[in-house]
Amino acid sequence: MIQRYQAGSRMSQAVSANGFVFVAGQVADDRKAGIAGQTRDVLAAIDALLAEAGTSKDKLVAVNVFLPHIADFDAMNEVYDAWIDPANPPARACVEARLADPDLRVEMTAVAVV
Secondary structure: OEEEEEEOOOOEEEEEEOOEEEEEEEOOOOOOOOHHHHHHHHHHHHHHHHHHOOOOHHHEEEEEEEEOOHHHHHHHHHHHHHHOOOOOOOEEEEEEOOOOOOOOOOEEEEEEEO
16 A cells, blocks of 8 residues: 655655655755754654654664755764664765755655554
């Protein structure tokens, strides 16, 4: 069974299928916040979507991080490291990439097991 969460005309914010939850790229609501604030917003959005789908960050299997300024890597990691379950860290990639809005400092996707 496939279940879509917060579905819109273009995309769903998360989709569960075959025991996995796929979280679409999440960005901060406050686009004027710095990298730490935006990272906290993004991680809170991921937490909320995982909870809505019946899972949590301790069941993450993969996270992809997109930073338009790789110089923000350490500051983003400071917030991410405080958030992640250290006993169950997911596979992760982090790349420098231009984002859709120049005010965005970070975007993340995630995959978790239900």
